[in-house]
Amino acid sequence: MLKKIAIEKISQLVAVLMEKGTLLAPVKEISGHNFAQILDPQKVDLNFYNTILSPKGAFFPHKEDFVKYKIGKPLAEAEPAVLNLKPAFLFGVRPCDVKSFEIMDIHFDAAGIIDPYWRARREATTIFGYAYDLSVPVDSADFYNTLGINAADPEGSDIFMVKNDKELLLKGITPKGKKLLGELSVLAKASSGDEKYFEGYIKKGKEYKTRFLSLDQDAVAKKLEDIFDNTDFWTRMSSACLSCGICTFVCPTCYCFDICDDTLFGKGTRRRVWDACMFTDFTLEASGHNPRAQVYQRLRQKISHKYSYHIRKYGVISCVGCGRCTRSCPVNIDIYSIVSDALKA
Amino acid sequence: MININPYIPVPVQISKIINEVDTNDIKTFRFTFLNKEDEQNFKYMPGQFAELSIYGKGESPIGIASSPTQQGFVEFTVQRAGVIVPGLVTSALHDMDEGAQIGIRGPLGNSWPIEFLEKKNIVVVGGGFAFTTLRSLINYMLHKDNRSRFGEITVIYGARTPGLLLYKDELAAWEKRDDIKSVITVDKGDESWKGRQGFVPAVCKEVAPSPKNTVAVICGPPIMIKFTLPVFFDLGFSRGNIITSLEMRMKCGIGKCGRCNVGYKYVCIDGPVFSLAELEELPRDY
Numbered sequence: 001m002l003k004k005i006a007i008e009k010i011s012q013l014v015a016v017l018m019e020k021g022t023l024l025a026p027v028k029e030i031s032g033h034n035f036a037q038i039l040d041p042q043k044v045d046l047n048f049y050n051t052i053l054s055p056k057g058a059f060f061p062h063k064e065d066f067v068k069y070k071i072g073k074p075l076a077e078a079e080p081a082v083l084n085l086k087p088a089f090l091f092g093v094r095p096c097d098v099k100s101f102e103i104m105d106i107h108f109d110a111a112g113i114i115d116p117y118w119r120a121r122r123e124a125t126t127i128f129g130y131a132y133d134l135s136v137p138v139d140s141a142d143f144y145n146t147l148g149i150n151a152a153d154p155e156g157s158d159i160f161m162v163k164n165d166k167e168l169l170l171k172g173i174t175p176k177g178k179k180l181l182g183e184l185s186v187l188a189k190a191s192s193g194d195e196k197y198f199e200g201y202i203k204k205g206k207e208y209k210t211r212f213l214s215l216d217q218d219a220v221a222k223k224l225e226d227i228f229d230n231t232d233f234w235t236r237m238s239s240a241c242l243s244c245g246i247c248t249f250v251c252p253t254c255y256c257f258d259i260c261d262d263t264l265f266g267k268g269t270r271r272r273v274w275d276a277c278m279f280t281d282f283t284l285e286a287s288g289h290n291p292r293a294q295v296y297q298r299l300r301q302k303i304s305h306k307y308s309y310h311i312r313k314y315g316v317i318s319c320v321g322c323g324r325c326t327r328s329c330p331v332n333i334d335i336y337s338i339v340s341d342a343l344k345a
Numbered sequence: 346m347i348n349i350n351p352y353i354p355v356p357v358q359i360s361k362i363i364n365e366v367d368t369n370d371i372k373t374f375r376f377t378f379l380n381k382e383d384e385q386n387f388k389y390m391p392g393q394f395a396e397l398s399i400y401g402k403g404e405s406p407i408g409i410a411s412s413p414t415q416q417g418f419v420e421f422t423v424q425r426a427g428v429i430v431p432g433l434v435t436s437a438l439h440d441m442d443e444g445a446q447i448g449i450r451g452p453l454g455n456s457w458p459i460e461f462l463e464k465k466n467i468v469v470v471g472g473g474f475a476f477t478t479l480r481s482l483i484n485y486m487l488h489k490d491n492r493s494r495f496g497e498i499t500v501i502y503g504a505r506t507p508g509l510l511l512y513k514d515e516l517a518a519w520e521k522r523d524d525i526k527s528v529i530t531v532d533k534g535d536e537s538w539k540g541r542q543g544f545v546p547a548v549c550k551e552v553a554p555s556p557k558n559t560v561a562v563i564c565g566p567p568i569m570i571k572f573t574l575p576v577f578f579d580l581g582f583s584r585g586n587i588i589t590s591l592e593m594r595m596k597c598g599i600g601k602c603g604r605c606n607v608g609y610k611y612v613c614i615d616g617p618v619f620s621l622a623e624l625e626e627l628p629r630d631y
Binding site (some may be wrong): 001066067069071072074075076078080107108111112113115116194225228230255256257258260261263268269272275277282283285286287288291292301304305308309310312313341 | 351352353354355356379395400401402403404405426428429431435446447448511515592593594596598599601602603604605606608609614617628630631
């Protein structure tokens with residue numbers, strides 16, 4: 001089922017989705033685009049390469065309240081946060097970011113204890129994937145081809161969108177997406193020519209080349225284990241690192257968090273907030289012992305987690321090659337180059 | 346666990362506080378659950394831990410010091426932190442009186458491998474403050490319903506001074522029993538100390554337990570571990586028959602927050618208990 005809407009009418013589609021629930025879509029900010037909750041349909045801007053922050057915040061927000069309490073009062077009086085989620089629509093997600101949700105699902109929603117917040121937000125949300133614009137040159141930081149993802153890959157999206165000169169084409173991929181498309185009367189039926197264009201675009205997406213490294217998952221996992229004690233290598237790789245943690249905050253598959261108590265005037269909130277393995281006190285123990293006090297140990301942890309430990313634990317690399325960490329790094333550290341060099345170390 | 350939010354603690358009340366040491370910085374807290382249902386859900390085995398939770402301060406992962414054979418309460422022996430890091434939770438707990446309420450999340454982590462230990466001789470080696478989950482294990486094994494499941498039990502426990510030995514009443518009671526061999530030592534005695542003097546590794550060498558059908562369960566400060574392991578290697582213990590428990594900084598305790606990993610293992614769910622054979626497979630990142 002393929003539908004379409006004229007580009008100048010996208011705000012009408014946006015308005016319908018806003019009526020149905022919460023809409024998160026790219027908006028233009030001072031230094032680039034980011035996903036934000038849409039309150040004004042005109043704010044949605046699909047003319048972006050990719051957002052600065054990944055869309056993981058839709059399911060794993062920067063701050064997630066667990067419970068509110070009054071200090072010194074019995075625990076029974078504490079009030080656990082109630083999510084009360086409306087249906088949500090995550091609109092305009094690039095294929096590599098769509099893939100990241102699948103990787104995060106394993107951690108939060110399949111392995112061991114289920115994270116109730118991730119699951120609830122994920123279940124409430126319909127994902128509108130959005131092919132990269134193949135007429136725009138690929139960013140030099142991107143390497144999602146290395147992770148088996150291409151620029152117009154509809155897999156994982158509920159609805160997948162491709163733009164041509166005048167229209168936005170939308171195809172239902174999952175039952176959830178197909179059902180929603182059927183309900184959106186603002187959309188027009190696509191012609192057989194549109195169908196051809198859509199399918200052709202998906203195919204063409206495979207030829208839109210990012211940086212590529214031929215990776216055997218098990219081999220790279222093993223290699224990183226083998227060079228764990230190669231301190232010279234890790235010191236060299238991390239020599240410029242400022243431990244600022246931006247690579248983890250922009251990353252779609254970084255999930256480390258802290259649990260904090262925030263108090264003021266006798267009231268408090270316990271919540272989780274994003275944390276970063278690049279921070280010195282991330283592993284600082286009460287005794288004062290810190291297994292990862294040195295920057296090389298922390299960068300080694302970050303790379304090994306994504307390209308070794310995660311494979312051993314969950315069977316997948318915890319990276320989608322979106323290029324954000326490389327683009328955001330103030331000192332030009334590039335995870336692709338580190339993995340590439342590690343294989344030769 | 347889906348219906349129960351794993352991040353929200355359940356309420357417990359401090360029913361007893363025992364000042365364990367003469368430096369006053371280690372206390373055992375006995376907690377009773379305020380809700381029967383929470384108590385029933387808190388089914389644990391020796392070696393597991395829980396997050397002690399104080400609203401306004403935070404949470405602290407602490408090993409369970411009581412044994413599941415003791416009904417109606419759960420105990421934790423807690424050192425007041427704060428020399429190097431603030432120690433918000435442990436300090437707040439130490440300042441509390443009996444009757445105060447806190448939260449608890451757990452039980453968490455794996456446990457001492459009870460099935461593996463069955464029908465074997467057990468040598469428990471502890472040093473200093475790291476004796477809490479070992480005490481849980483010993484009391485579990487000594488319980489009348491369990492004692493016959495294990496072979497000979499030997500306990501070698503040391504502290505820097507007599508005043509720093511934990512669970513003094515129980516140590517004295519074990520000395521009187523004939524179904525446990527307990528060897529208590531201090532690095533340096535005082536005028537009233539009539540017992541043994543000497544470091545744990547040296548005492549282990551002297552006691553020289555046979556490795557035959559025997560598992561050593563060892564917990565202590567890194568320096569003790571460092572010098573004790575070679576003694577057990579020399580005695581002929583295999584890496585698979587030496588069991589220990591790791592500590593790492595933790596937050597969630599359920600394998601989600603990402604900070605307590607050693608290689609691909611999370612100490613909070615894959616541990617804290619590991620055999621030396623397992624640890625040697627992992628990167629030295631702890």
